Amino acid sequence: MHYDYVPITHRKPLKWPGGKRVALIMTINLETWDLVKDTDKPYYAGGPPILPDVLPGNVADYPNYTWREYGQRVGAFRLFEMFDQMRVKPSCTINAVTALRRRAMLDAALSRGCEIVAHNYEQGELLSDFAHDPARERDVIRRTLDVYEQAVGRKAQGWLSSSLRGTLNTPEILAEHGLKFYCDLMNDDQPYLIHTAHGPIVSTPYTNEINDFTLLTRRNHTTDEFRDILIDELKELYAEGAKTGRIMNVGLHPHVSGRAYRIRALREFLAYAKKLKGVWWTTREAIATWYLENHASHIPPPAATAAPTKRPGTARKGRKA
Numbered sequence: 001m002h003y004d005y006v007p008i009t010h011r012k013p014l015k016w017p018g019g020k021r022v023a024l025i026m027t028i029n030l031e032t033w034d035l036v037k038d039t040d041k042p043y044y045a046g047g048p049p050i051l052p053d054v055l056p057g058n059v060a061d062y063p064n065y066t067w068r069e070y071g072q073r074v075g076a077f078r079l080f081e082m083f084d085q086m087r088v089k090p091s092c093t094i095n096a097v098t099a100l101r102r103r104a105m106l107d108a109a110l111s112r113g114c115e116i117v118a119h120n121y122e123q124g125e126l127l128s129d130f131a132h133d134p135a136r137e138r139d140v141i142r143r144t145l146d147v148y149e150q151a152v153g154r155k156a157q158g159w160l161s162s163s164l165r166g167t168l169n170t171p172e173i174l175a176e177h178g179l180k181f182y183c184d185l186m187n188d189d190q191p192y193l194i195h196t197a198h199g200p201i202v203s204t205p206y207t208n209e210i211n212d213f214t215l216l217t218r219r220n221h222t223t224d225e226f227r228d229i230l231i232d233e234l235k236e237l238y239a240e241g242a243k244t245g246r247i248m249n250v251g252l253h254p255h256v257s258g259r260a261y262r263i264r265a266l267r268e269f270l271a272y273a274k275k276l277k278g279v280w281w282t283t284r285e286a287i288a289t290w291y292l293e294n295h296a297s298h299i300p301p302p303a304a305t306a307a308p309t310k311r312p313g314t315a316r317k318g319r320k321a
Contacts, residue, residue: 001171014245021140021241021278026090030105032098035098045164075258086270093119096144099151115283120162128165172196181288189246211251227265
């Protein structure tokens with residue numbers, strides 16, 4: 001796996017379809033965790049806990065588990081209803097076990113025609129645990145994609161790792177399975193190609209920065225501040241997009257932004273965004289499909305195909321909220 005270092009000032013202008021300035025994606029993460037794990041080590045269940053004293057994996061942690069489960073029982077459906085009211089279609093990521101154990105969330109997304117992105121088998125199982133065991137990583141990905149195809153009715157086109165903890169092997173394995181896009185790399189406002197032995201895969205960056213977990217849970221911003229941060233981010237990207245197109249992803253978790261007192265921030269942000277004529281309300285699959293056909297007009301082939309002299313270390317990825 002290799003991607004080139006091409007600063008945004010060294011690229012040609014990115015011209016989105018229809019002259020749009022910002023590709024805006026609202027991502028609801030429909031995640032499912034195991035209640036217990038067969039370990040006496042602390043259990044990292046895909047995100048920071050609401051109570052800081054983490055229990056061993058083999059001890060049921062009901063405060064933290066049920067805090068997250070609120071999103072599966074209530075928060076996700078509040079978010080879906082709000083998006084319906086605003087006439088905006090979100091993108092959704094799902095763990096395989098979400099389809100197997102919490103099917104109502106997947107059905108809600110499918111009934112609305114939402115994009116569904118594969119998001120690991122179970123949220124508390126990180127691919128980075130298998131960084132030195134490609135066979136086991138390949139097995140996790142294969143099992144995830146098999147469940148996805150059975151549950152969604154089509155093959156997955158893209159992937160977001162649990163907590164963005166992919167490995168140097170992840171893009172290779174995904175490309176081998178025919179996937180078009182990969183979301184773990186958070187280093188850009190634009191798509192670019194990741195080169196693998198099985199052909200290119202498009203980086204459609206997710207973000208930990210414009211993310212309800214970071215803003216509301218880690219940094220303790222208020223509902224108004226959350227809304228204002230989203231608006232400020234879009235306002236600046238929109239101005240920059242007049243010269244070269246940008247991507248803005250908003251990462252959402254039903255147990256965080258799906259709370260009753262926080263939903264207003266998203267409603268008011270969407271009302272602002274809908275006033276901007278240059279917003280492309282799209283999906284990662286649409287971005288990746290378009291970019292695979294048009295990347296040479298953005299980052300010319302000589303830079304895009306340059307072979308690395310050694311296997312590079314990609315940016316270390318922080319745990320996702």
